[in-house]
Amino acid sequence: MSFVWLAILFPLVGAALNGALAVAGAKPPRWVHHAIALAAMAGAATVAIAAAVVLVQAPHEARRLVAPAWALLPGPGLREPLALVVDPLSATLFLVITVVGALIHVYATGYMAADRAPARFFAALNLFVAAMLLLVLGSSLVTLFFGWEGVGLCSWLLIGFWYEEPANARAAMKAFVVNRIGDLGLLLGMALLAWRVTGGALSFDAVVATGLHADGGALTAALVLLVVGAAGKSAQLPLSIWLPDAMAGPTPVSALIHAATMVTAGVYLLARLGPLYARAPQAMLVVAILGAATALWAALAATAQSDLKRVLAYSTISQLGFMFLGAGAGASEAALFHVVTHALFKALLFLAAGVVIHAVHEADHHAGEHGDPQALARMGGLAAALPWTRRAYLVGCWAIAGMPWAAGFFSKDAILGATLARHGWPLFLVATGAAGLTSLYMFRSYYLVFRARAPRAALAAHAVEALDKKDGAAMRRMVGVLVVLAGAVLVAGPLLGLPEALTGRAPVLEHWLAPVTSAGVERAAAPHALELVAMGLSLAAAVAGWALARALWADEARGAALRETLASAFGRFEAPARDGFGLDALAARAVVAPYRRLSSLVAGFDRGVVDGIVALVAMLARGAAWLSGAIDRYVVDGAVNGVARLVVAGGRRLRRAQTGRVNTYVLVVVLGVLLLGVLTTLGAR
């Protein structure tokens, strides 16, 4: 089934074309870049749908397409075939990446309509999709690692897309470096797996097959190392510090890379190796605790953010924490379900936020004002100006808060139920608290953006026109994507994940994923009553969060008294929460500063000792060279020149004999004959 390769080829060709245009500095009409990028995405999405159709038609246990290419890393010890595998797990993400990716590309054609470098942007975006598909479809950890690094590169390119701002370039560098730390864990985990567990093979099949019968210690260590890698890519504590800063990139990038796809790569890795984690309870507990802690930490930080995109960034970290929690509770399919729903509603939220930011920016531009277009304080009362965007954002909030019917309700409850069944009440209560906070901070952002107060003058001037209906083709395209995504969010939850506790049948997605995620694992089914308790508690938390948000921020004036009361109790936590509870400062103090000291120490050693040795050697070499040069010049050259001079001088002397005068010659001949005569006479005697 080698047509699957086309899915990677299309975006790669798109990236190459746009990249060539960018490098050549060609300035064709904007639609050329858009057409290239969108055609690539349409091609990839078509391949994904075709693969899914083929897969669905196969019998349940045999759903697996393999597209081999060639032997990667040939040689003794480590031998990896390069192949793509489409099974239910990768097909799910395949569809999410290509379809949501295509929608975000469409949105980006509107959002970046005035940007100076569309070719560079779309080339990087397409390249990202190609790398992400390689990550998800690759048949082995090695292939995954290639994609893993590829998406890291594209993330760096796109966070720093507006690199003229030093802050953006710094954010890109930070994301890249923090990810490197995680990647080291991933590499070490892979090495340990190959060395101690599988005997050299790193394909998922081999890893899962041998891991199921492997000795526990090495396997657990390798799995924990892989968790470090996954935590780096999926922004889990303590490697989460890069994601809030990554919002420096354009909003479509935040939606595609830092919400919908790349950051879920860690969850994908955990789900892919789910059967192994089921064998290593310690590794699983690490994952679960990490996920719960991250979910709570990021949710708390999100409540205090003053920048719309940073709210969403912390919310993404928090939701990724939920996914880790699900994977750590042995419910890979619930985690995957949350990946899918999160991709939809978080893309929706980010894109809606993008429209808001775009509108604020435009309004500022018209009114001649300058200010941060992402600051929540500068929004408010936008409901009239952006009616469709408001509805879409509300659907997103509804979904992420876990309100009934919308997508997040089912996926989050599946995770919470599994947590309660596997790890008991403490982790469950932490997660439920995080879920309540999710509802609080999301509705806070909703009210602060669309309600709260009358819009600022600059925004009000625009509000009359209902921006998202009338503001031109670019705006309409963006809002159109929002509406499509909002529809998907409303449909996806019930379609994919009506829980067994309600219907008596396994959820669609769980059944679909079962051949991969629960291969060779028997799982004790959670009691339905427990699941319903979990569902009720999380719903209560969500409603409580929403009610509190509404009381505090729905109307700025009416909520003031309550806000005062809360501020006197919790006000001192606000500033630390806004800074992510000092994690950045801690990293700066505990990692960056010692590292700087170490590097300056090493630099000093380098300058003092290494350079000294080098200089000494150089001096010796120069001395030897001088000596050798002198010998060459005076002895060897002297000999050669001396011989030459001797020959010349001798020649000069000898040529005197050649007078050219016949008389002389005759005289010499005569004298010679006489001499001969004398000599023969003497000799004869």
Added chain:
Amino acid sequence: MWHEIGLTHYLVVAAALFVIGLYTVATRRNLVAVLMGVELIFNAAALNFVAFSHWVEGAVGGQVFALFVIVIAATEAAVALAIVLAIWRNFRSIDVADTTELRQ
């Protein structure tokens, strides 16, 4: 003492002729004079042939050689005079001291 003219007398005359010819060749600067010296050397040789033929061999072989020597001397003179003419054309001189071109 002068009983009879014998071989020795001829050899003395021939040697004298040879030495005179050689001296002429070695000392004269005029090419024609040099040729004359060469002729004297030829004749010295021819005289020796004849003398030895008469007193030592007792046959006519040496005399035949003398005839050949005369013939060759004539041809040599012809060739040499031609060369002298060619030199004259090139150098406007037949002085051997002037024809030192090859020295350069």
